[in-house]
Amino acid sequence: xxxxxxxxxxxxxxxxxxxxxxxxxxxxxxxxxxxxxxxxxxxxxxxxxxxxxxxxxxxxxxxxxxxxxxxxxxxxxxxxxxxxxxxxxxxxxxxxxxxxxxxxxxxxxxxxxxxxxxxxxxxxxxxxxxxxxxxxxxxxxxxxxxxxxxxxxxxxxxxxxxxxxxxxxxxxxxxxxxxxxxxxxxxxxxxxxxxxxxxxxxxxxxxxxxxxxxxxxxxxxxxxxxxxxxxxxxxxxxxxxxxxxxxxxxxxxxxxxxxxxxxxxxxxxxxxxxxxxxxxxxxxxxxxxxxxxxxxxxxxxxxxxxxxxxxxxx
Amino acid sequence: xxxxxxxxxxxxxxxxxxxxxxxxxxxxxxxxxxxxxxxxxxxxxxxxxxxxxxxxxxxxxxx
Numbered sequence: 001x002x003x004x005x006x007x008x009x010x011x012x013x014x015x016x017x018x019x020x021x022x023x024x025x026x027x028x029x030x031x032x033x034x035x036x037x038x039x040x041x042x043x044x045x046x047x048x049x050x051x052x053x054x055x056x057x058x059x060x061x062x063x064x065x066x067x068x069x070x071x072x073x074x075x076x077x078x079x080x081x082x083x084x085x086x087x088x089x090x091x092x093x094x095x096x097x098x099x100x101x102x103x104x105x106x107x108x109x110x111x112x113x114x115x116x117x118x119x120x121x122x123x124x125x126x127x128x129x130x131x132x133x134x135x136x137x138x139x140x141x142x143x144x145x146x147x148x149x150x151x152x153x154x155x156x157x158x159x160x161x162x163x164x165x166x167x168x169x170x171x172x173x174x175x176x177x178x179x180x181x182x183x184x185x186x187x188x189x190x191x192x193x194x195x196x197x198x199x200x201x202x203x204x205x206x207x208x209x210x211x212x213x214x215x216x217x218x219x220x221x222x223x224x225x226x227x228x229x230x231x232x233x234x235x236x237x238x239x240x241x242x243x244x245x246x247x248x249x250x251x252x253x254x255x256x257x258x259x260x261x262x263x264x265x266x267x268x269x270x271x272x273x274x275x276x277x278x279x280x281x282x283x284x285x286x287x288x289x290x291x292x293x294x295x296x297x298x299x300x301x302x303x304x305x306x307x308x309x310x311x312x313x314x
Numbered sequence: 315x316x317x318x319x320x321x322x323x324x325x326x327x328x329x330x331x332x333x334x335x336x337x338x339x340x341x342x343x344x345x346x347x348x349x350x351x352x353x354x355x356x357x358x359x360x361x362x363x364x365x366x367x368x369x370x371x372x373x374x375x376x377x
Contacts, residue, residue, distance in 0.1 A: 191317025
């Protein structure tokens with residue numbers, strides 16, 4: 001039984017899991033949907049009341065009947081590397097590939113349906129509330145007046161993107177930024193603004209959840225630091241225990257969201273409270289493992305190699 | 315009118331880093347010039363920054 005990893009070739013974090021699977025003798029096929037059609041080949045048969053399919057790339061072959069699990073890691077757009085790429089070819093290839101994979105009886109990390117929902121940041125806040133996390137007051141609005149009133153009420157507020165930097169401009173960074181009541185809110189009418197009360201943090205927390213295993217890491221923040229992803233604080237990530245209350249909320253969250261993998265970001269305030277900021281269903285973990293030594297890749301490999309059914313995998 | 319959130323964007327500069335490894339189709343992972351897997355050198359991976367939480371942001375926003 002084979003593990004299928006959907007990711008790009010340059011993804012060295014996926015390498016950590018591939019190496020762990022090699023170490024346990026678990027068959028693996030690594031495929032970038034961008035290489036289909038072309039370097040990769042697909043065939044699926046729906047005939048005689050049955051289904052079977054095959055994928056091959058670089059001399060490695062996978063039968064759908066032998067598919068154990070699917071890790072959706074950093075897949076490229078289907079057909080992105082084709083000789084004559086087009087939106088139509090991408091749509092057709094997506095139908096062929098994901099239609100075939102959905103037809104197989106395999107576990108997903110994470111199931112695309114659940115992943116799509118889990119990417120919605122406003123929805124994350126609602127699930128975080130239901131899971132018992134502390135969540136900073138937040139507004140997502142296209143109304144300049146409401147944005148101004150929110151900032152006047154909470155005074156120290158950050159603006160953040162819900163979807164990341166503009167995908168058509170890879171040279172642009174869009175970090176979470178502190179704003180004040182003197183900001184020009186007229187532009188809120190030109191695009192939804194996600195505003196959140198700023199948490200005076202003494203540390204960033206990255207908690208990685210793999211199945212039921214939790215790995216928490218902490219990095220001391222500089223005074224006034226807003227976005228932990230930008231700027232070198234001189235501090236490294238250190239492993240920390242997961243408080244019982246946080247652990248229960250994490251398990252509640254991933255159950256509600258149907259996630260087998262998730263990377264949570266928290267801001268730890270001066271009282272030691274972990275404030276929920278976001279949950280990244282496909283969050284990076286390589287940098288955490290490399291700095292803390294936490295065996296996250298091995299746990300991902302173990303989850304992918306398991307036989308047992310998991311209600312969060314479908 | 316430029317959306318409010320984009321007022322806080324800034325250019326991050328062109329990345330000049332060259333990754334000292336390449337993909338090996340047989341092993342299905344990246345290897346160093348000496349043939350060893352890139353993941354066998356954690357210090358190198360930390361130095362090139364390809365496993366960080368902003369490393370895949372150009373195509374994946376949920377990092």
